[in-house]
Each structure stands twice: as C-alpha cells, then as structure tokens.
Amino acid sequence: MTPMEVVDPVAATGLFGYAWLMIALPALGALLLLVFGRWIEKIGPYLAVLLIAGSFVVALLLFLQQLGSPADQRAVSVPLYTWFATGSWQIDVGLLVDQLSILFALLITGVGGLIHVYSLGYMAHDERRRRFFGYLNLFVAAMLTLVLADNYLVLFVGWEGVGLASYLLIGFWQHKPSAAAAAKKAFVMNRVGDFGMILAISTMLAMFGSSAFVDVNHGAPLLEGPWATVIGLLLLLGACGKSAQVPLQAWLLDAMEGPTPVSALIHAATMVTAGVYLVVRSHAIFDLSPDAQAAVVIVGTVTLLAGAWIGTAKDDIKKVLAGSTMSQIGYMMLAAGIGPAGYAFAIFHLLTHGAFKANMFLGAGSVMHGMNDDVDMRHYGALAKYLPLTFWTFGAGYLAIIGFPLTAGYFSKDHIIEAAFARSPLVGSLALLGAGVTAFYMTRLMLMTFGGRKRWVDGVHPHESPAVMTVPLIVLGALSLVAGAVMNSWIQGWLEPATGGHPHEVSLLPTVVGWATMIVVAAGVLVAWLVFGRRPIPAQAPAGNAITVAGRNDLFGDALNDALVVQPVMGMSRAAVANDARTIEGFVHTLSTGIAGFSVVGRGTQTGYVRSYALTMVLGVVAIGVVVILGLGG
Amino acid sequence: MIDHYLYLAVILFVIGALGVMIRRNALVAFMSVELMLNAANLALVAFAFQHGKLDGQVASFFVMVVAAAEVVVGLGIIVSIYKTRRSTSVDNANLLNR
C-alpha cells in the first residue's frame, strides 16, 4: 500500500465564506415552517421550495468557482466557530467544501429541489403539507451538514439530523399504524449503526486527539496494529445502518410507508447513500486496512444480490424500487471497498443513481397518483397509453439502471463491474450476476406496470399528473440519460485530490467485461419478457417457489432479527421484570412498610392542637436555654 | 439597679406563656400573647434606662407598631374562623391533624 499524499484544504476566500448559507437557508425554512408555521400555512411550501432553490444557487456558484480554480486550490475549509473545548480536545465547527462534498451538495440541493417542486403537486391535498415541507427542509439542512462538515463529530450531528428527518417523514402519515411502526423500525435499526459511528469517532478522538478530517488523514498512516481495521469496521457498521446494507437492511423496505417524494429523496437519492460517502470520506482509514476493505466488499456484494433478489419477488412497486436501491447501494459499497481504484466509481454511480432512482420513485409516485394510491403492480397494466409522460421518463430511468449503452448506468455500473473483476473474479462474477438480475426485475416492473392488459380494480381512472409533477420527471429523466456520458471522463480526475485515487483510462468503447455485461443484461431482459411479457399476469400472486417466497419475505430478515435479537432481549427483559418484581420490589416494599409503620407512630405527636405546639415550643426553649447556659454544647 | 423591673418582666412573660398554653378561647390566648410582648417591652425600656440610651425605647416603639399590625390581622383571622365555625376555641381549629 503506497502512502497517499494528503491534500490539505486551503483557507476560504471570496464566495466560499458564504458556504454556510447552503445549510442556513433550509434550516431557516425548517424553523419558519415548523415553529411559526401557522401564520404561513398557505405560502409555507413555496417558501420551502424557494429556500432550497437558493441553497442550490449557492452550491452551483461555489462549484463554478471551484471549476475555475487550479486543482490544488479547490478544497476549501470554512471554519465557523469553536463548538466546545474540553480537556485536550477542541471541537471546531467548520465546513469543508472540496471536490467530493460539492458534488453531494449539488445532488442534494438539485435533486432535493426538484423533489420539493414535485411535492407541491403530490402533497397538494394533504392538510399537513406545511409540516411536510418543514421536515423536508430540515432533512436537506441536516444532509448538507453531514456532507459539508469538516470533522466527524459535526458530520455525526448531520447524521443524526437526517435520521430524525427520516423518522419524521417515514411516519408522516402517523395515523397509519404500519407507518408509525416503520418509522420506529427505521429509527431503532439506525441506532445500531449510530452505535458503531460513536465508537468510531471516540476511537479517533483517542487515537488522533481530534475528529477533524485533516487530522485523521494526517494521523492515519501512523496508526499501529489493528486500530485502522477497528475504526474501519466501526465506520462500516455505521454505514450499514444508514445505507441499509446487510445485516442492517430490514428497515429500508418498510420505510416505503412514507410519502413517495420522501422515498425518492431520502431513501433513494441522498440519505441512504451517506454510508458510501462515509466510506469514501474515510478512505485514509480504509486504504490502510485490507481487512476492513474486504469487509466492505463482502457487505456490498451480499447486499447487491440480496436487494436484487427481494426486488425480483415483490409486487409492490415501491418495494421493488427499494430492493433495487439496496442493490445499487451495494454496488457503490463494493466499489468503495475496492480502494483507490473504486472511490470515484462509487461516487459516480451514486450521482447517476441519485438522478435515475429519484426519477423512478417520482415516476412510481406519479403512477400511484393516477391509480388512487394503489401500489400493487398486479393491479396495473397498460398504463403507457394513459400516463405517457410518466412512461417515457420512467423508461429513461429504466434504461439507465439496466445499463443500456450510453445511458447513465451504462457508464457508472460497468466501471464498477470492471473494477470488481480486477479485484477478484468471484466478486466480479457476482456483480455481473447482479446486473442480470437487475435487468430482469426492472423489465418485470416495466411490463407489469406499463405493458400488458388492464388489470385495474373498479373505479380507477388513470390520468397524467399535473405539470408541477411531470416537469421534475422530465428533468430527472433527461439527467438519467446524459449524466453518465457527461461525467464519465471527467469525474475521476476531479475527485482524485479528494479520494487519493489515480485515474485510469476509461474508454467509451466497451471492454471484454463491458460486452459480457451487455450480454447478461440482455439475457435478463429476455427472460423477463419471456416470463411476463407473453402471458397475461394473474391478478393474484401465484404461490411461487421457495426462492420467490424468501424474496417476498425480505429474505426472512425480520424473522432473523426477531430470533437473534428481539426474542433474546425480550427474554432478558422478562427476567429483569421478574427479578425487579421479586427481589428489588420486595426489598423496597419491606422498607416502605417499615417507614409507614414508623410514621404512624410519629403521627401521634401531631395533634393539630395549637396549644400542644405552643407547649412544645416552650419546652424546647427551656431545653435550648439550659443547654446554652450550662454550656453543654461545648 | 433595675433588677426588679426585669424580674417583673419575666413573671409577666411566663404568665403570658402559661395563658397561651392553657386557654382555649382564641381571644384570651391572643391577649396572653400581647402580654408577653408587653413584658418584653418593659425589659427593653428598663435596659434603655440602665444604659442611658434611647434606642431601647425606639425598639419598644417598633414592637408596639408591629403588635398593632399583628392584632389587626389576628383578630381578622379569629373573626373569619368564627364566621365559618361558630366557635372561638383554638382546639376546634385542628384540621392539621387529619
């Protein structure tokens, strides 16, 4: 492992001094909407959109200025203030605007802004939409804090902030017990990951005396023994929780209970990719520990297959997309675990995925909008004619995710598969298999939703969504097609100072692996068409074989959690309750009964007669006087 | 020598205390309290005489003012208790022992 050159960020000048505005604008929006919301019930949502747009403009200006700067001047640190200083530690709050974080800021404010606009239409009839937009703004502010922070502790603040916003938004329709339960599940499972994060940050503080990225990057090469692996694995635990990677994957499918724009923004485009960001941001640690990297690769590979498997079996359109999200993030994790060669690809795929998956989620929302909020694909069919705009934009996302030549996914995913083969043929083959399964389940989704015959339930009249919803779809659809080609030859060089990787040639012409990928994808599409395209699709789900049943049940993730964690904990708590009832309560009861008996005796002295009290006072005065005069007290 | 004044004050004070302890009529008990205050006043004035300063007399004056205020409030309480309970016995006002 070659020691890397660490590029230190330069001090902020000019526009960069205003980087904090990116976070402050949506934070202000959240404050206004959530605290003073009653007075701006009507204009609140528009205000939220406006503030996100302002945040996007700031991010864009900073990006343009970075483009214009020489490569070693692009990473800028913007110190804000000292959060606290205790003992030998001083925690400063500051922003790090570098090549990596600005891309995230653009993704979050750009896609986030489009989703805000979309929500104007999607949530138009919800009574609590002002609150919804307040939560969305809160999420954007927290997410920007996460990616712009210049040290792990501030990052953790944003990390928890997005967790909170995610909880609030999954459970936004809290009147549904399933939504409330899903929100709790997401929150609790994320705590497991956060536990890893806290331990990782604590270890950093102990090892480096600081949690700032700069100090960690400088200090990492000096680490001894297994500490790099320890920190790496702890960070990976945190990443698994936030990014729904195996073994902490179970919450993401239930999180689909939230409104669809939330699924698009939080559970597809931005928050769930925070784990990938964390691994890439901590590359200095991971580069030092092949074991931790291997763990990342294994987690990514397992998740990409598990997500694809689940996506294949589900009939709920949002859950198919959720499984797909898991799977795609698995790809990113895999790439991030490969090391310097993969970081840029991980981020590349993250960005393109952010565009095309948000596009597809919003498209699914548009479909649900037209189908009276029915999510079962078995009740769809032949919608291409009735929702043309949704169909075409969704189709763009479809082509991008299966990796149709020259679309976004073609570039980003194929690079990952190539890199995986370069690391190990086994991992590469599994990634290749994943690509085929992806093509299969996405084709299935397209055929069940837009193709075939009508299988609508009575009283459904599909209609195209209003312009406020379709315009974001068109923009994201266009991005799904061209984003890959635009960034393909540029992003490696751009990210090199931030991730420490060295760019290697990528060509537009497919390599051997590229051809293989295309063949596997085509096979996946063909199989899907043979199975779902030629025969009518039954309105009731057939019983299916063992594989399908496992997929439908989220690979028994819940049952596993229940058996391995919930039941033992319940047993322990029952034992604790029994212990509490017998031993501790018995002791306390005995004590309190004794005190009660004693106080019954003591109560006898309290007659309630003023005269007895006067007598007591007089006797007391005499006693005190005697003591004082005789000097008994010393 | 002002010894005898002080002994008189002590005797009056003790008689007053005795009254507070054994009389049930709130008014009489209250008068006993006044008697105790006056006994203290007598001692104050006697000490002022002994030391040749007027401060004791001023203190005694303040005691009288405070006693007047106390009498006003105390009698108000007695009247309001009488209004609700038709009794001036201090033993009847013993809700505290519940």
Added chain:
Amino acid sequence: MTVVFWICAPLMVLGALGLVLFRKAVHSALSMALTMVCLAVLYASLSAPFLFAVQIIVYTGAVLMMFLFVLMLVGVDTPDSIVETIKGQRVLAALGALGLLGLMVFSIGGAVTAPATTTAAAEAAAGGNVEGVAELLFGRYVWVFELTSALLITAAVGAMIFAHAQRTKPKLGQKERADERMKAYAASGTHPGSLPNSGVFATSNSIATPALLPDGSIAEESVSRTLTERGVQLDSAQLKQITADAFAAAERVGDEEDEEL
C-alpha cells in the same frame, strides 16, 4: 421610683393572673387593661414619657378596644369550660412555665450589676425625651420606620380581606322570591301568601296569642314557631274563656236585674 414600682408591680401581676384565670373573656380583657395602664405608669417611672403616652393610646385605647369589639362580635357571655381536653396539657404547661421562669430568673438574675446610668444625659443632649426618640426614629432607624408603614398597610389590607365575606349565593330580588314561592306552591302546595296575623283578644294582643279561624278553631301558623317551641304560646281557649265568663256574668246580672224588675 421604687415606690411607684412596688405599687404597680403587684397590681400588674394580679392583672396578668386575672387575664389567664378569669373564665369570661370580658373579665380577662378588663384585667389586661389594668396591667396595661400599670405598665404605662412604669414606663413613666423609667423616664419614658413618650412611651407612656403611646402605651395608653395604642394599647389601652386602640388594641384593647378592638379586643372588646371582637368579643362583642363573637359573644360575650359564654364562659369557657374549665375541663382540660388535652391529656397532660396542664401539668406539662405548668412544668414548662416553671422551667421558663427558672431559666430566665437564673439568666437575668446576674445580668445587671452596675447602677443605672439613666437616660437623662441622652435626653438633655437631644432636648427632651420625645425629641430624642424622634431623632433616632427619623435618623438611624428611618429605614425600619418606612418598613413598618409597609407592614401596617399590608396588615390593613389583610384584615379587610379576612373580614370580607364572599357571597356564596346570588342576591335574591323581589321577583326571584315571588317566583320561588310560586314554585314551592306548585311543588308542595305551600301557601304562597303571608301568614295569618296573631289573634287580638280583649285581654291580650301579644304576638304569642294565636288567632281564631271563623269556625272557632285555632290558626297554628299565626304564632311564630319559635314561640311555640319555647312553650310561651298563649292558650286561646283560656283567653276565650275569660271573655266568655265576662259575658256570662254580664248576662247573669242582666237576668237578675230582669228578675228584680
């Protein structure tokens, strides 16, 4: 000075004992007045003429009068029961009082050894007793003096609040009373009009005299129920009897005269 003391002191102790021992509160108050006046005299003997006047005016005049007013208000003539209700109270109270007495005599007994300096010098410096007290009051103790004014105001307000009785039911006007009566009549048949007057006889028109109804029976409601319960209601039969006797006698006389004729 000594003479004055030895005249006043026994009177004061007697007054104090009377205050504690008299069974009627009025007697207690009067014996307290005796103590107060004697105390004022002692103040004068201790060359405190200002306090002498204040003691007479404030204590004997104002405070004691207030006690007497309240006594009138709550009933003068109910002597206290002398039975002690709290077990052991008297014995313990006596013990406590004895202990207190012993304690204070013991502590004060040796307190004063030097001959008195008297306040003459201080008074001469200020130009008199009242002037001397005033100088201290408005000089060194002016802050305390101001505080007492706040205390007095508070006490006055507090006393007003205690004395004020909150109305628990709304005040009834003529109309409400009339409505109530009619309601009672509708509900239980109570006579809504005024009660019959008491009777008027040749020999008695007191309110204890029942009226007679036209059929000669007695109207029970014409006499206050309180009087009936006390048993002072006059027997109308007896009253009638007197008249009847008189008429009978007159008739008899008439008859005799007729016979004589």
